[in-house]
Amino acid sequence: MSNNAPTIIVDSTPEAKAAFYAELQSFVGLEIGEPMPAPDEVNLPMIRHLVEAVGDRNPIYTDPELAARSIHGGIVAPPTMLQAWVMHGIDGPQRGGDGPYEKMNELLFSRGFTSVVGTNSEQTYKRYLRPGDRLTMRTVIDSISDEKTTGLGTGHFVSTRQDYYDADNELVGSMLFRIFRFQPKAKAPAAKPKPPRPRPATTHDNQWWFDELNDGRLCAQACAECGRVRFPTGPLCPSCHSRSYDKVEMPMSGTIHSFVVAHYPQVPSFDYPLPIVLVDIDPSTSHAGKPGNDKVRMIMNTADCPESALAVGARVRIEIRATDPDMKLPFAIIDATGATS
Amino acid sequence: MTSTLPDTRTFASVTVGDEIAPFELPLTRTLIVSTAIATRDYQVVHHDPSIAAERGSKDIIMNILTSNAFAGRYVTDWAGPNSFISSVKVRLGAPNYPGDTMTISGSVTATDDATRTVTIAVKGTNSLGDHMNATVEVVLP
Numbered sequence: 351m352s353n354n355a356p357t358i359i360v361d362s363t364p365e366a367k368a369a370f371y372a373e374l375q376s377f378v379g380l381e382i383g384e385p386m387p388a389p390d391e392v393n394l395p396m397i398r399h400l401v402e403a404v405g406d407r408n409p410i411y412t413d414p415e416l417a418a419r420s421i422h423g424g425i426v427a428p429p430t431m432l433q434a435w436v437m438h439g440i441d442g443p444q445r446g447g448d449g450p451y452e453k454m455n456e457l458l459f460s461r462g463f464t465s466v467v468g469t470n471s472e473q474t475y476k477r478y479l480r481p482g483d484r485l486t487m488r489t490v491i492d493s494i495s496d497e498k499t500t501g502l503g504t505g506h507f508v509s510t511r512q513d514y515y516d517a518d519n520e521l522v523g524s525m526l527f528r529i530f531r532f533q534p535k536a537k538a539p540a541a542k543p544k545p546p547r548p549r550p551a552t553t554h555d556n557q558w559w560f561d562e563l564n565d566g567r568l569c570a571q572a573c574a575e576c577g578r579v580r581f582p583t584g585p586l587c588p589s590c591h592s593r594s595y596d597k598v599e600m601p602m603s604g605t606i607h608s609f610v611v612a613h614y615p616q617v618p619s620f621d622y623p624l625p626i627v628l629v630d631i632d633p634s635t636s637h638a639g640k641p642g643n644d645k646v647r648m649i650m651n652t653a654d655c656p657e658s659a660l661a662v663g664a665r666v667r668i669e670i671r672a673t674d675p676d677m678k679l680p681f682a683i684i685d686a687t688g689a690t691s
Numbered sequence: 692m693t694s695t696l697p698d699t700r701t702f703a704s705v706t707v708g709d710e711i712a713p714f715e716l717p718l719t720r721t722l723i724v725s726t727a728i729a730t731r732d733y734q735v736v737h738h739d740p741s742i743a744a745e746r747g748s749k750d751i752i753m754n755i756l757t758s759n760a761f762a763g764r765y766v767t768d769w770a771g772p773n774s775f776i777s778s779v780k781v782r783l784g785a786p787n788y789p790g791d792t793m794t795i796s797g798s799v800t801a802t803d804d805a806t807r808t809v810t811i812a813v814k815g816t817n818s819l820g821d822h823m824n825a826t827v828e829v830v831l832p
Contacts, residue, residue, distance in 0.1 A: 403725040406764040430759040437731035472780040
């Protein structure tokens, strides 16, 4: 089978996993490349852009007179701007492809941990920066976690430590930056074909009813002795206890006695919301006047009608439809005229 | 130019448990883009909605440097100009999308007499949940 995605290595044995972990840990403590100089010295225009965008009115950032009277003795940059002075800018990182950071990433990619999200930024400041300061950043891989699973997926937390030095090579601030390098959780598989409906539990006492349905007839059961009509089907007449019965063909119409609309739990065979109606089937002509003939109720689903048409008392037409190649069931179709009994 | 420096809160006036008034930040598209660019962060997910969508994000999102900046601003707005922030530690959560509002709130969780340092827990929440949980240390006069 061809597949364009790179093969993901699966460390299926504890030994393989341990070897992978050990290889990962070998990167901890390594400096990821040459120290990176800030492209520009700390400067008022960049400070102004930032504090305007953030709406920060602290006068020590832009007002020379007030800043001079503060404990800072003059204009300083917002401390949280530390990272901004050494950002790559619009062209992005220019690092080569063979430093320790890239090699660590290749190792993580080889296990499928290709996605990334920043999780923690921890900055500490030795002093505030002033216009004219020129920074250099050094980055060290600080720690790599064992495999962790979060809401996003499974992967490894990777922490780097950025140390910022001034022109005198004095440390002015540090940042511990943690990312989660992960394999996203598998998305739900695309639209699988719906499984067929659950099968009815059939017995000697009801199999004939489904057989009749398969032949296109909606039936109830009547006592062959006293004529009482009953449904669901059963072995004995509740009135005279006779075991002999007749099949009674019922009209394909009725009235909604009650209904529910199922939302949950969802069974994959059905579409939701799923109306379930209890239908008072119109009395049979063959057993007119017999007890029970006007009390035949059946549970079924609806077809071809919006949920809004459901109403107690609504007239329905019943159709027998194939739900899959070897099963037919009755469905209620609500009368389009909206007539109620 | 204003002529007086705003007051700065004194270390002696602060008690553990003190609440800082919450601050509501409307997350406009302009805010998210202008702060990203002002921090030299040109990652497309911070300014280009169509590419952000292609990469699986609902929209552009605020960048981390800006979350840091707001944690810092929130504390210095409360502390005043003669304060010194010694650390800002942020744990990130739900992204800040345009059109939402981030409410920043905070309270004093510790004070250290020796260094006059006040520790403040800062929380930024949006309609999705916690955007950030930050710990900011500030030295007061």
